[in-house]
Amino acid sequence: MTETAVRGAMPAAATTSAPTTEAAVLDAAVATVAGHRDAWAATGPAARAALLDRMIADTLRVADRWVDAACVAKRLRPGSPEAGEEWAAGPALVIRNLRLLRDSLRDIAATGRPRIPGRVTTRADGQVVAQVFPTSAYEKLFFRGMTGEVWMEPGVTAAELAGTQAVAYRHGAPVPRVCVVLGAGNAASLGPRDALSKLFVDNCVVVLKTNPVNAYLRPFIEDAFAAVVEAGVLRIVDGGGAEGAHLCNHNDVDEIHITGSDKTHDAIVFGSGQEGARRKQAGTPLLHKRLTSELGNVSPVIVVPGPWSDRDIAYQAENIATMLANNAGFNCLAVRVIVTQRGWEGRSSLLAAIRGVLARVRPRYAYYPGAESRFATFMAAHPEAHRLGAEAEGRLPWTLIEGVDPDATDDIAFSTESFCSVCAESALDVASVPEYIDRAVGFCNERLWGTLSATMLVHPTSLRDPAVAAAVERAVAGLRYGSVCVNQWHALNFLMTSTTWGAFPGHELGDIQSGRGLVGNTCMFDRPQKSVVRSPFRISPKPSWFITNRQQHELHRRLARFEAGPTFGQLPAMLWAALRG
Numbered sequence: 001m002t003e004t005a006v007r008g009a010m011p012a013a014a015t016t017s018a019p020t021t022e023a024a025v026l027d028a029a030v031a032t033v034a035g036h037r038d039a040w041a042a043t044g045p046a047a048r049a050a051l052l053d054r055m056i057a058d059t060l061r062v063a064d065r066w067v068d069a070a071c072v073a074k075r076l077r078p079g080s081p082e083a084g085e086e087w088a089a090g091p092a093l094v095i096r097n098l099r100l101l102r103d104s105l106r107d108i109a110a111t112g113r114p115r116i117p118g119r120v121t122t123r124a125d126g127q128v129v130a131q132v133f134p135t136s137a138y139e140k141l142f143f144r145g146m147t148g149e150v151w152m153e154p155g156v157t158a159a160e161l162a163g164t165q166a167v168a169y170r171h172g173a174p175v176p177r178v179c180v181v182l183g184a185g186n187a188a189s190l191g192p193r194d195a196l197s198k199l200f201v202d203n204c205v206v207v208l209k210t211n212p213v214n215a216y217l218r219p220f221i222e223d224a225f226a227a228v229v230e231a232g233v234l235r236i237v238d239g240g241g242a243e244g245a246h247l248c249n250h251n252d253v254d255e256i257h258i259t260g261s262d263k264t265h266d267a268i269v270f271g272s273g274q275e276g277a278r279r280k281q282a283g284t285p286l287l288h289k290r291l292t293s294e295l296g297n298v299s300p301v302i303v304v305p306g307p308w309s310d311r312d313i314a315y316q317a318e319n320i321a322t323m324l325a326n327n328a329g330f331n332c333l334a335v336r337v338i339v340t341q342r343g344w345e346g347r348s349s350l351l352a353a354i355r356g357v358l359a360r361v362r363p364r365y366a367y368y369p370g371a372e373s374r375f376a377t378f379m380a381a382h383p384e385a386h387r388l389g390a391e392a393e394g395r396l397p398w399t400l401i402e403g404v405d406p407d408a409t410d411d412i413a414f415s416t417e418s419f420c421s422v423c424a425e426s427a428l429d430v431a432s433v434p435e436y437i438d439r440a441v442g443f444c445n446e447r448l449w450g451t452l453s454a455t456m457l458v459h460p461t462s463l464r465d466p467a468v469a470a471a472v473e474r475a476v477a478g479l480r481y482g483s484v485c486v487n488q489w490h491a492l493n494f495l496m497t498s499t500t501w502g503a504f505p506g507h508e509l510g511d512i513q514s515g516r517g518l519v520g521n522t523c524m525f526d527r528p529q530k531s532v533v534r535s536p537f538r539i540s541p542k543p544s545w546f547i548t549n550r551q552q553h554e555l556h557r558r559l560a561r562f563e564a565g566p567t568f569g570q571l572p573a574m575l576w577a578a579l580r581g
Helices: 023-035 037-041 045-074 083-111 137-142 158-164 190-201 212-224 226-230 241-248 262-270 273-282 310-329 347-360 371-381 433-447 466-478 491-496 552-564 568-579
Strands: 120-122 128-133 147-152 178-182 205-209 234-237 255-259 290-294 299-303 335-341 386-388 398-401 422-428 453-457 483-486 500-502 518-520 528-534
Touching (some): 023 037, 023 178, 023 205, 023 234, 023 241, 045 083, 045 212, 045 226, 083 190, 083 310, 083 491, 120 158, 128 158, 147 491, 178 190, 190 205, 190 212, 190 255, 190 518, 205 241, 212 226, 212 234, 226 234, 255 262, 262 273, 262 290, 290 500, 290 518, 299 310, 299 433, 310 335, 310 398, 310 422, 310 453, 335 347, 335 433, 347 386, 371 398, 371 422, 422 433, 433 466, 453 491, 483 491, 491 500, 491 528, 500 528
Parallel strands (some): 178 205, 178 255, 205 234, 255 290, 299 335, 335 422, 398 422, 453 483
Antiparallel strands (some): 120 128, 128 147, 147 528, 386 398
16 A cells, blocks of 8 residues: 555655654554543543543644644745644644534533534425534624535434434444544644544544654644543554555554545555556455545536626635635645636636736745646646746646636546646536536536535625526535535635535445545534535635735634634734734
């Protein structure tokens, strides 16, 4: 098994040599957590909530050093707006996850299940929807007009919904399983969040193996999660493919979770090389353990034609540019294909505005292994692409490939996640807006690889047309993605954590695409299908996550502290920073 495909090997900026861990150390980690299964089973929700309370304080205590280390590894300027990304996708998200899990465990201790913060409704087709965001009055103030929903699998009724929550905490729940989490190397919160989901939602004990790309984070995670490390239910180890293979095949390991590439998934399940390919084709896996995964996506943004003003175009250009430029494009949720209507008069203006925003954003250091090779492959296929921003050694330009033929079924822009600074645009030649929306949904579902996340941008005036509004609702329901967002980046589903994050259900092992299972899900639903976030078309002040926000670092640093202990006294400074963004 290897971990070098798309999200595997290590950049020189992160560390000078791949960490290796002796088999005895790996075995000891497994033995330790396995030996504490009964103790974890006996730790009730109130006691677990107390552990999470300590973890919130400990994560906040190491947060500054954590972010500084990530900035050094990714060659970001500490104290600059660039550092805001590391706050948002690092300590701030982890602290929020910890706090919402703590609150859910307190609810379980009091009433037997987590509180659902919003309404539970049933769609006309019978599908049950639970509103899980906003979770508080603070969030209603910060994110006015924004909602987050979890849609349940067909067949779950409103009357049955409570029974699908927190099943791991029900009487007669099985003894905790031993889970190996193979951490991702791009976003700092991914490994910790996967571990939290397995520990507190799925009721496992966990060995977390760091990815060689960001193994430098291990000391900070160990300090932040000292409460569960000391309890013996979490161990964190380093290593690459060999160490991952050892852990996955360990006799005392019951299940595995991976955030990474589908190639790594297939190597784990079927083996590598020609023999692995034969096993995959025959459907005869080597591994017969439960395996959950999040494996990337060619993420689309569907632009619904409408009466967009110049200000609308400028705002959404910043929105879309952020979806590519965040974390240098090394995100499974980065925009990869912008879908437009060929005849829309705003199309050329929007594309020009996106190019203009990207041209002003400093190209980032390509810290993720294989980025230059993947970039070269895309450029060989599309030499006409627009390269934006000053190129420098080790820094890839932002790149927009416009006008990719939507009927080119084998185009690399549709079939392959570039996992770097490349995004494509494809225009559908459809006359009416409702027909365009329906066709765009079919294009994304059938033509683009993966089922993780998608965004749709639709002007409020367009929604006044009943036919358009109905088509938008059909699209939200019909997009086969685990996360769908209307008017903002689908990353919000990832950041909220009260929503779910993972592929649309139903992938077979031999065609895994974006994976199986999910994380986040702090309301602990057992049978969710997808999460849907809805937002106003434009938000003011400028969203903190926009790549152009000049106060991103200050806002997200303050947000981490706010998530640790929200108070009204913190609001004036946060509002002042937001207004200056």
